[in-house]
Amino acid sequence: MEQQKRYGHFDDQHREYVITDPQTPWPWINYLGNEDFFSLISNTAGGYSFYKDAKFRRITRYRYNNVPMDNGGRYFYIKDGDSVWNPGWKPCKTPLDFYECRHGMSYTRITGRKNGVEASVLFFVPLKKWAEVQKLTLKNESNEVKTLKLFSFEEWCLWNAATDMENFQRNFSTGEVEIEGSTIYHKTEYRERRNHYAFYHVNAEIQGFDTDRETFVGLYNEFADPQAVMEGKPRNSHAHGWSPIASHYIEITLQPGESKDFVFLLGYIENEQDEKFSAPQVINKQKAHALIAELDTTEKVDKAFAELCEYWDALLNIYKVKTGNDKLDRMVNIWNQYQCMVTFNFSRSASFFESGVGRGMGFRDSNQDLVGFVHQIPPRARQRIIDIASTQFPDGGCYHQYQPLTKRGNNDIGGGFNDDPCWLIFGTVAYIKETGDFSILDEMVPFDNQPGSEVTLFEHLKISMDHVIKNLGPHMLPLIGRADWNDCLNLNCFSWDPNESFQTTENVSEGTKAESLMIAGLFVVTGKDYVALCQKLSEYSDNSEYSDEAARMQQAVDAMIEAVKKHGWDGEWYLRAYDFYGRKIGSNECEEAKIFIESQGWCTMAEIGAEEGMVAKSLDSCKKYLECEHGMVLNNPAFTKYIYEYGEISSYPEGYKENAGIFCHNNPWVIIGECIAGRGNDAWSHYAKILPSYVEEKYQTLHKVEPYVNCQMVAGKDAYKPGEGKNSWLTGTAAWMWYTVSEFILGIKPDYDGIRIDPCLPETATDYTVQRKFREADYTITIHPNGSQKGVKTITLDGKPISGTVIPYSAGKHTVEVTM
Numbered sequence: 001m002e003q004q005k006r007y008g009h010f011d012d013q014h015r016e017y018v019i020t021d022p023q024t025p026w027p028w029i030n031y032l033g034n035e036d037f038f039s040l041i042s043n044t045a046g047g048y049s050f051y052k053d054a055k056f057r058r059i060t061r062y063r064y065n066n067v068p069m070d071n072g073g074r075y076f077y078i079k080d081g082d083s084v085w086n087p088g089w090k091p092c093k094t095p096l097d098f099y100e101c102r103h104g105m106s107y108t109r110i111t112g113r114k115n116g117v118e119a120s121v122l123f124f125v126p127l128k129k130w131a132e133v134q135k136l137t138l139k140n141e142s143n144e145v146k147t148l149k150l151f152s153f154e155e156w157c158l159w160n161a162a163t164d165m166e167n168f169q170r171n172f173s174t175g176e177v178e179i180e181g182s183t184i185y186h187k188t189e190y191r192e193r194r195n196h197y198a199f200y201h202v203n204a205e206i207q208g209f210d211t212d213r214e215t216f217v218g219l220y221n222e223f224a225d226p227q228a229v230m231e232g233k234p235r236n237s238h239a240h241g242w243s244p245i246a247s248h249y250i251e252i253t254l255q256p257g258e259s260k261d262f263v264f265l266l267g268y269i270e271n272e273q274d275e276k277f278s279a280p281q282v283i284n285k286q287k288a289h290a291l292i293a294e295l296d297t298t299e300k301v302d303k304a305f306a307e308l309c310e311y312w313d314a315l316l317n318i319y320k321v322k323t324g325n326d327k328l329d330r331m332v333n334i335w336n337q338y339q340c341m342v343t344f345n346f347s348r349s350a351s352f353f354e355s356g357v358g359r360g361m362g363f364r365d366s367n368q369d370l371v372g373f374v375h376q377i378p379p380r381a382r383q384r385i386i387d388i389a390s391t392q393f394p395d396g397g398c399y400h401q402y403q404p405l406t407k408r409g410n411n412d413i414g415g416g417f418n419d420d421p422c423w424l425i426f427g428t429v430a431y432i433k434e435t436g437d438f439s440i441l442d443e444m445v446p447f448d449n450q451p452g453s454e455v456t457l458f459e460h461l462k463i464s465m466d467h468v469i470k471n472l473g474p475h476m477l478p479l480i481g482r483a484d485w486n487d488c489l490n491l492n493c494f495s496w497d498p499n500e501s502f503q504t505t506e507n508v509s510e511g512t513k514a515e516s517l518m519i520a521g522l523f524v525v526t527g528k529d530y531v532a533l534c535q536k537l538s539e540y541s542d543n544s545e546y547s548d549e550a551a552r553m554q555q556a557v558d559a560m561i562e563a564v565k566k567h568g569w570d571g572e573w574y575l576r577a578y579d580f581y582g583r584k585i586g587s588n589e590c591e592e593a594k595i596f597i598e599s600q601g602w603c604t605m606a607e608i609g610a611e612e613g614m615v616a617k618s619l620d621s622c623k624k625y626l627e628c629e630h631g632m633v634l635n636n637p638a639f640t641k642y643i644y645e646y647g648e649i650s651s652y653p654e655g656y657k658e659n660a661g662i663f664c665h666n667n668p669w670v671i672i673g674e675c676i677a678g679r680g681n682d683a684w685s686h687y688a689k690i691l692p693s694y695v696e697e698k699y700q701t702l703h704k705v706e707p708y709v710n711c712q713m714v715a716g717k718d719a720y721k722p723g724e725g726k727n728s729w730l731t732g733t734a735a736w737m738w739y740t741v742s743e744f745i746l747g748i749k750p751d752y753d754g755i756r757i758d759p760c761l762p763e764t765a766t767d768y769t770v771q772r773k774f775r776e777a778d779y780t781i782t783i784h785p786n787g788s789q790k791g792v793k794t795i796t797l798d799g800k801p802i803s804g805t806v807i808p809y810s811a812g813k814h815t816v817e818v819t820m
């Protein structure tokens, strides 16, 4: 492979990725905001903002799949004589003398220079504020006086992002704004049922404005050459219907060497029903005024920014590693943890591949996401677990998705994905191990959000396990239902109708023999966790009910292990499933897709048949048949034709998505399998293949998407362009990469009574230190691998040897030395 063009590099000291060429192979984006107000921002300032829900509270407009790509965002136009340019290059695309975009932890700084003027914009959402700050610093670096004309630009979305792109017969008549001083208010639908409005403010006097898009841009012009800007003349337009925008116009004179700051603020406000208006038709702006007053000077903004940086310092101080390998350290210490926070916040809702109008939060997705996040802000993970469990049904099944704004289960998609219940165990156990907070199990949690139906969370866990046991097929393996983790393996959906959704069609299931080995493995892994939890509970409470429950579930787990060994083994690897008719899927007997990754991952993690050599054979088969230069593909060989009995999986062309793509999410399952088996060299080589920093070094052009985070899918070996990435940011890969490296490779595992030390490393690993805050304790753990891949020999805690591999928890600062 020849050396590929590079578009940027890591700056670890500032925890930034620095983009030095605006024409990246795809927009490289960042996320702003941490709790309520969120923005997506690309390296050319494209993107949009929303409050809590990307569908129902979209604040600014964005057009997906546009030509050219990534059009629409927060733009500053600088008119300097005849030249008009933007600090982020787009939309004018005037060549710049210098361009740089720094994506950092919840902030982005874009700097452009042209003809002796530097414009640098810092974008961030201050903690606990419902606003995006855009601090623009203009500096005259020339020897002449500069007279500049500055135009800001935002385009309002008419709140519901779906109807905004559809219902033009209504939309073109509803838009309303108010203008007051340097603030432009967007109040479409405020007169009726909306109790919210947005505003765009600048902390300077303006010499003009525009709020009507056509007037500002011109009917036959584009964002690249808005008429008002090109002519240097704002129109002071007032939008009535059509497309409301917000643009400030400011005339600026800068002496040589002089610089000026402007604080732009995009805010969101909610009013009480009886406080909506200050006069007929006039918005009550009190809260907007208050919010503006909190952020109307450079000093206030700098302080808010410093607070945001401290917030991230604290979060990233919880788990820190020093291995001496920069590529590993920067992913563990910065970007992997950052991506985990973003996926926790956004689930699969809004990215440059997820339009924000589609699905809500996934039951299984959210449970997995929180495992990557629970060490950062445990109370938020706790609340998430309760929210998720509240969408469960009394029989243990659950809604596949729920809406974040209402927290209600999503009826469009419904339930019947039979892996879903197990994930609740996975998430809850991770939370308790991190925090020691068993009280979450006593929380009263409803079914389907119905008041009066509450039972304890523990009861929810129990029925989750039972849901699997009560839905076994002819081989005593779990029935797959609509699909398991692989949403596209639709074994009970027989569809010849292109207008039917694979996800929601279940034509047949009566009499089905479709069983899943992936759920079998998942059940054994989470079943063992559940048994251990019950044992802990009985130990702590002296209540024999818990030990009985542990025994009951252990039996079910043992039975499942036997069923897998008997009916789930193909000779060299685990089968993937049985179809509706009871025929093998993922078997050497099959014509295509002879082996699948998911069951190899889960059954090796579950150590099913380890003594019989199944685990080692399965892992070897992954290397032999699934591994390629860019990671492990999902199945091999790829499907080349549509198989009616299998559904969506065979609808994808070879090498993409669930049909033999490298679906990064599941690579860590095999890597953990390798770690549990003690095969550190193999674990590491699989891991490094999909570790963004290693990909960054080699494949910026080919990989296409952001080199600082994982993407959901990389084109597999059967694809036209193996190695090309898609669907960046919002993927369970983030949490799984984190879980894998923090607990299984580096080997620092939270446990009920302390921290278990159990690394699995490549032979080449050298001494490393992990700084781990855990509950009220702060551990400095140094590991001496001594060339060993696995197996802890000795541990000393504060200088004294301890037996076993669990450092018993006690508050305070501790030093731990581990030799392998």
Ligand code: GLC
Pocket (backbone or CB within 6 Å): 348, 362, 364, 365, 484, 485, 486, 487, 488, 658, 665, 712, 731, 732
């Ligand atoms: C997507 C979905 C996830 C699913 C996976 C495989 O990542 O968010 O729920 O398990 O695809 O189909």
Ligand code: GLC
Pocket (backbone or CB within 6 Å): 359, 487, 488, 503, 648, 657
């Ligand atoms: C589509 C995607 C799959 C995703 C699913 C979620 O089928 O291909 O990756 O998991 O939608 O609904």
